[in-house]
Amino acid sequence: MDGSPTPGGQTVSAIGEFGLIREVTAGRAQPSTTLLGPGDDAAVVAAPDGRVVVTTDTLVQGVHFRLDWSSPGNVGRKAVAVNLADICAMGAVATSVVVGLACPPETPLSVVTELFDGIAAEAERARVGVVGGDMVSGKEIVISITALGDLGGRPPVTRSGARPGDVLALCGRLGWAAAGLAVLGRGFRSPVGVVNAQRYPEPPYAAGPQAAIAGATSMIDVSDGLLADLGHLARASGVGFDVRTELLTVAPKLVDVGTALGADPLHWVLTGGEDHALAATFPSTVDLPQGWTRIGATLMPESGVTVDGAPYERETGWEHWR
Numbered sequence: 001m002d003g004s005p006t007p008g009g010q011t012v013s014a015i016g017e018f019g020l021i022r023e024v025t026a027g028r029a030q031p032s033t034t035l036l037g038p039g040d041d042a043a044v045v046a047a048p049d050g051r052v053v054v055t056t057d058t059l060v061q062g063v064h065f066r067l068d069w070s071s072p073g074n075v076g077r078k079a080v081a082v083n084l085a086d087i088c089a090m091g092a093v094a095t096s097v098v099v100g101l102a103c104p105p106e107t108p109l110s111v112v113t114e115l116f117d118g119i120a121a122e123a124e125r126a127r128v129g130v131v132g133g134d135m136v137s138g139k140e141i142v143i144s145i146t147a148l149g150d151l152g153g154r155p156p157v158t159r160s161g162a163r164p165g166d167v168l169a170l171c172g173r174l175g176w177a178a179a180g181l182a183v184l185g186r187g188f189r190s191p192v193g194v195v196n197a198q199r200y201p202e203p204p205y206a207a208g209p210q211a212a213i214a215g216a217t218s219m220i221d222v223s224d225g226l227l228a229d230l231g232h233l234a235r236a237s238g239v240g241f242d243v244r245t246e247l248l249t250v251a252p253k254l255v256d257v258g259t260a261l262g263a264d265p266l267h268w269v270l271t272g273g274e275d276h277a278l279a280a281t282f283p284s285t286v287d288l289p290q291g292w293t294r295i296g297a298t299l300m301p302e303s304g305v306t307v308d309g310a311p312y313e314r315e316t317g318w319e320h321w322r
């Protein structure tokens with residue numbers, strides 16, 4: 001599917017703005033946190049503990065996805081998952097999303113309905129309501145999602161609470177989406193494991209609240225690359241980190257792909273984004289929750305982010321406009 005009109009297929013302009021809204025909202029179930037769903041000037045959602053966690057992330061065609069690499073359903077799923085990962089990185093549970101979509105008039109209607117099927121599927125998996133949105137014309141497809149979440153009475157786990165001596169830990173996989181990007185970029189479509197990881201992440205949503213309950217002192221989802229995102233934690237907390245490569249998992253599949261493409265799989269693990277694993281720090285006295293593994297140590301201020309005690313000499317992650 002490349003986003004070009006299928007012969008005889010309906011386009012979004014044929015059905016129109018309000019037809020399109022009806023098409024993607026009709027018959028969708030809502031969780032109990034949705035007090036008033038799509039169709040009014042705004043939705044009303046329950047905020048059980050009186051505070052709301054809110055985040056937004058935008059996916060742009062050609063920058064975050066290509067429709068010759070991913071299906072519209074994959075893109076919808078990814079658009080929700082990257083947002084929910086930010087909610088759970090605060091130690092919260094996501095409750096609702098609103099979805100802004102821009103697309104050209106000649107976009108096949110099926111592209112939009114499949115995109116929203118992917119959105120609905122990921123939202124349902126996480127028991128999150130799709131409670132509203134916006135549909136506008138634009139030069140390319142842009143999906144901007146805002147997600148809301150609930151802290152369940154706990155303080156948020158911010159980027160700024162790491163302390164020297166804390167254990168640095170990880171939950172989720174790293175390097176898979178970057179390997180998939182390398183594969184797709186060379187014109188291949190397999191191995192499907194890494195290619196699918198690039199098409200949509202599978203963040204460990206439950207691990208965020210679990211880390212919070214266990215006493216995590218800081219947390220971030222790895223969207224840009226482990227070293228780049230640890231840099232954000234280090235700056236916000238005023239600490240340094242040393243990542244120990246012997247504690248990282250470089251999956252055999254990544255080694256195979258690296259060998260086939262002449263690339264270093266450890267570089268994907270250290271600097272690849274888009275898998276949305278969670279990185280967090282825990283006091284050394286805490287037993288790490290299930291699914292979390294130690295990957296390094298939290299050091300004194302000004303020590304930067306090092307790998308096996310040395311600075312990393314290559315790019316540490318994705319940065320827009322760089």
Ligand SMILES: Nc1ncnc2c1ncn2[C@@H]1O[C@H](COP(=O)(O)OP(=O)(O)O)[C@@H](O)[C@H]1O
Binds near residue numbers: 056057086223
């Ligand atoms: N236009 C903006 N206005 C205010 N804050 C912004 C804006 N863009 C980004 N930020 C904030 O900067 C921080 C880093 O953004 P970003 O790297 O996109 O976060 P993440 O990688 O977790 O999605 C976030 O707290 C985000 O809310």
Ligand SMILES: Cc1ncc(C[n+]2csc(CCOP(=O)(O)OP(=O)(O)O)c2C)c(N)n1
Binds near residue numbers: 065082
């Ligand atoms: C077509 C295409 N080219 C390149 C990439 C790689 N890529 C795009 S954005 C990104 C990093 C994460 O995106 P960002 O918008 O920075 O998310 P955030 O950090 O705000 O959560 C990466 C690795 C891709 N996914 N698709």
Ligand SMILES: [Mg+2]
Binds near residue numbers: 085086089220221223
């Ligand atoms: Mg984030």
Ligand SMILES: [Mg+2]
Binds near residue numbers: 057082086
């Ligand atoms: Mg993000």
Ligand SMILES: [Mg+2]
Binds near residue numbers: 223224318
């Ligand atoms: Mg980013």
